[in-house]
Amino acid sequence: MAYMTARKRAVGLGSARTGTEHHWQMTISSYALLILTPLFLIAWGPMLGQSHEAVLTHFARPFPAIVTGLMLVVGLQHFRQGVQTAIEDYTDGVTRHLMIVAAACVSYGAMATGLFALVRLAL
Amino acid sequence: MADVNRGNRPLSPHLQVYRPQITSVSSILTRISGISLIVGALGLVWWLLAAATSPEAFAVADGVWTSPFGWLVQLGSVWALWYHFLAGARHLYWDTGRGLEIETAERLGWACVIGSVALTVLTFAIFIAV
Numbered sequence: 001m002a003y004m005t006a007r008k009r010a011v012g013l014g015s016a017r018t019g020t021e022h023h024w025q026m027t028i029s030s031y032a033l034l035i036l037t038p039l040f041l042i043a044w045g046p047m048l049g050q051s052h053e054a055v056l057t058h059f060a061r062p063f064p065a066i067v068t069g070l071m072l073v074v075g076l077q078h079f080r081q082g083v084q085t086a087i088e089d090y091t092d093g094v095t096r097h098l099m100i101v102a103a104a105c106v107s108y109g110a111m112a113t114g115l116f117a118l119v120r121l122a123l
Numbered sequence: 124m125a126d127v128n129r130g131n132r133p134l135s136p137h138l139q140v141y142r143p144q145i146t147s148v149s150s151i152l153t154r155i156s157g158i159s160l161i162v163g164a165l166g167l168v169w170w171l172l173a174a175a176t177s178p179e180a181f182a183v184a185d186g187v188w189t190s191p192f193g194w195l196v197q198l199g200s201v202w203a204l205w206y207h208f209l210a211g212a213r214h215l216y217w218d219t220g221r222g223l224e225i226e227t228a229e230r231l232g233w234a235c236v237i238g239s240v241a242l243t244v245l246t247f248a249i250f251i252a253v
Contacts, residue, residue, distance in 0.1 A: 027218065030211045037208050041201075044167070045250040048197065049189045052181045055174045068171075076164065082157050106161065114168040120175035 022081060029078040036071050043067040059121040072114040080107035146225075149232035153210040156203035163200030166193075201246050206239035 043064040047055055059065050080103055087099045141147065166188065173184035187193050213231050216222050222231055 027215065030215055034208065034212060034215075037204060041204075041246060045246070046253060048170075049185065052174065052178045052185075055181070059171075059174070072168075079157070079161060079164070083161075086154055086158060106165075110161075110165055110168045114171055117168070117171040117175040121171070 022085075026078065026081055026085075029074050029081070032070075032074045033078060036067065036074060039067045040071045040075075056121060059118065065118060065122040068118055069115060072111050072118070076107045076111040076114075080104055083107075145229050145232035145236075149210065149235050152206060152236075153214075156207040156210070160200060160203050160207065163196060163203070166196060166200075198243070198247070202239055202243040205242040205246070206235060209235040209238050209242075 047058055047064075050058070059068070083103045084100050087096055087103065091099060170181075170184045170188055173180040188197070213222070213235060216231075222228065
């Protein structure tokens with residue numbers, strides 16, 4: 001510690017940079033999810049354990065399909081940004097970078113896969 | 124600035140020396156519930172893809188979701204969803220500058236814990252009844 005410069009001690013401990021924008025985006029997606037979460041439970045609750053035909057019919061209807069699509073996009077975007085904050089709190093350097101990239105891969109991968117499946121079911 | 128010795132100053136007490144309090148526990152739970160929701164999300168995406176692929180693939184995915192293990196994931200995910208929902212709403216409320224008094228913050232913490240359990244029970248009660 002004795003030989004460390006003031007700058008070295010401060011590096012990685014958070015200049016805000018795009019942090020305010022990140023916080024604002026989390027706020028927006030939070031409000032969206034306050035509305036989407038109950039709708040999502042209503043759209044999905046009756047479906048697990050149903051027959052394949054029932055599921056195909058269900059997701060061909062507008063309400064379940066649209067709510068699911070919105071939940072996939074907004075929910076997983078909110079996850080990606082939220083988990084980035086957690087990663088930044090506990091890790092640094094290469095580990096931090098790799099984990100943020102991995103979180104983005106998982107989030108957008110799940111989003112794209114879910115949307116693909118949804119389009120096939122709905123159309 | 125570089126010659127100022129900041130290395131030997133006393134450190135402020137951190138998490139591990141504090142008794143757990145509802146404010147800190149409810150905050151930590153927010154993060155845990157949010158991160159763990161990825162398990163349910165990936166499971167649902169798998170179920171959705173299986174439904175779009177073939178009846179056989181659907182049977183496998185739906186079998187896992189309705190197995191005892193699947194029910195445990197469902198229960199945990201619905202609780203995590205409601206907890207994160209309430210804790211998120213609490214953050215939005217705090218962001219307006221309200222509710223930050225210690226007593227209010229503690230009451231909001233209990234509201235998240237008790238409310239999430241109540242909403243989870245309600246959710247399953249409704250869907251099992253319907």
